[in-house]
Amino acid sequence: xxxxxxxxxxxxxxxxxxxxxxxYKVYFASRPLFAxxxxxxxxxxxxxxPEGTTSLSGKSGAAFIASRFLDIDWKSLGQAGIEAVLGRxxxxxxxxxxxxxxxxxxxxxxxxxxxxxxxxxxxxxxxxKEAWQAVKDxxxxxxxxxxxxxDNYKSDVPSAAAVKKQIPPPEGMSGKxxxxxxxxxxxxxxEDILYDPAPEISTNSGDRNSNSxxxxxxxxxxxxxxxxxxxxxxIHYPGSSQLINFDAGPLPNPDLKLPVAESTLRxxxxxxxxxxxxxxxxxxx
Numbered sequence: 065x066x067x068x069x070x071x072x073x074x075x076x077x078x079x080x081x082x083x084x085x086x087x088y089k090v091y092f093a094s095r096p097l098f099a100x101x102x103x104x105x106x107x108x109x110x111x112x113x114p115e116g117t118t119s120l121s122g123k124s125g126a127a128f129i130a131s132r133f134l135d136i137d138w139k140s141l142g143q144a145g146i147e148a149v150l151g152r153x154x155x156x157x158x159x160x161x162x163x164x165x166x167x168x169x170x171x172x173x174x175x176x177x178x179x180x181x182x183x184x185x186x187x188x189x190x191x192x193k194e195a196w197q198a199v200k201d202x203x204x205x206x207x208x209x210x211x212x213x214x215d216n217y218k219s220d221v222p223s224a225a226a227v228k229k230q231i232p233p234p235e236g237m238s239g240k241x242x243x244x245x246x247x248x249x250x251x252x253x254x255e256d257i258l259y260d261p262a263p264e265i266s267t268n269s270g271d272r273n274s275n276s277x278x279x280x281x282x283x284x285x286x287x288x289x290x291x292x293x294x295x296x297x298x299i300h301y302p303g304s305s306q307l308i309n310f311d312a313g314p315l316p317n318p319d320l321k322l323p324v325a326e327s328t329l330r331x332x333x334x335x336x337x338x339x340x341x342x343x344x345x346x347x348x349x
Contacts, residue, residue, distance in 0.1 A: 088239030093225040107278040119220040122277025180261035249284040249310035275303035284310035
């Protein structure tokens, strides 16, 4: 009968797994919503491996109709704001900056996040009671539907990721096992939560968005906490503080998982026998 210490065995497993270069990797990815410099990002989870790349995203359900936002006349609102500042109502004043550069333009095929945050940026540029009321009215007249899960959403591809952070598996877990936990959590979601592009300020406390989805997916797979390198940031990732209850199952006990090849273990035990190590041992037969 041979013996090895538990700490020695754990270190051996760690070194062996690093040398093996586990091909199954998990990434936190995000992209700006309406321009390369946009401070507001949409996040998703990306899985890579021998089978290819899969993105796991949350998006607003059904077709998004942006007509109420498209109908807002931002140039007129901006003109009215300038007139109010100058105290010369009714007199047209040239806007010094080209309106196409001053205000964000909308496309009819854009997603709800993009449209909402462009409207917020435009309202901030005008910064009048009327501009903010226009956004509020558009929000109230828009049906956002439920938050749905999407595999390989067309815009959530590796080349679109402005931020890409590799997430290490929880202790004692392989990359494949980590991906399986993420998929289990993803599959457990019943698409029964209402969507809102800014859930932290929504009047309905149960609303969530795509960032809530990505952050909660990682939390669930990590046993209820965020993994290293990922932090709640409601400025750049609105919705990241809002939880969704996914079910990835309990984390395995790392002391009970020994994912090392038998030949490696036998060689290590043989080395210990030759050294005659006897301190704090874990007996193996």
